Amino acid sequence: METLTTPPSPELESILRRELMTGERLLWSGRPDPSRLRAVFAIWFFAVPWTAFALFWEAMALLPWMASSHTPLGIQWSFGIIFPLFGLPFIxxxxxMLWMxxxxxxxAAQTIYGLTDRRMLRVTAGTKRESASVLISQMGPIDVTADADGYGNLRIQTGTRIDSDGxxxxxxFEVFGVPGVNQLESLLLEQKTPA
Incomplete structure (x- = not known):
């Protein structure tokens, strides 16, 4: 097996090896670097104003209860209950979104990727194990984006379909944030090319 990175944790490596079929050879394994997932924080450009407005709404909706001496009882019990309840799902x-x-x-810290002589695998070992793979024979065009230090993403087209709207x-199949992504692409192309 050629490892392009520091070896994954023994636990993740063991989980990946359990996914292998009989006679399948592991050619490469690697795991994403969670610290490189800075782009996922872009959602905060939307999440922060959303949450701030939802909290503002909730504060304004609770105002009839806080100013109870000046708010008529009917408004306090109707709008004072309905509006705060309406705001809770938005909060x-x-x-x-802030947690995403x-x-x-x-x-990403619990994910490991593997390339074998038959397929590309992704295994995530969180509270429940998730596994996905694509056979080399099912792979279409491959797109690679790499940083100057070799970390990058690899996207393998596996097919097309028409959705309900036409x-x-x-x-x-996507491999995110792995080191040596260009070397992974080379290994993958070697496997795709018939001998």
Whole structure:
């Protein structure tokens, strides 16, 4: 096996090896660097104003209760209950969006990729194990983006389909944030090319 990076944790390596079929050879393994997932924080450009407005809404909706001596009882019990309840899901959505980048980084730390002589695998070993793979024979065009230090993303087109609106959807298997992505591409192309 050729390892292009510092070896993954023994636990992740063991989980990846359990995914191999009988006679399948592991040619490469690597894991994403969670600290390179800075782009996932772009959602905060939307999440921060959303959450701030939702909190402002909730504060204004609770105002009839805080100014109870000046608010008529009917308004206090109708709008004072309905509006605060209406704002709670929006606060929840905002907090969820703020949490998403941390969740993505945690998932990346628990993910390992592997290239075998038959397929490309992705295994995530969080609270539940998730596994996905694509056979080399099913792979279409490959797109690679790499930084100057060799870290990058690899996207493998696996097919197309038409959605319910009639739009063409390209399906891809994606490998994110791995070191030596150009070397991984070379190994993958060697496997795709018939001998």
């Amino acid at each position: 929840g959505i905002g907090l969820g 980048p941390f969740k993505a980084r945690r998932k 739009d063409k959807i390209t399906e891809r």
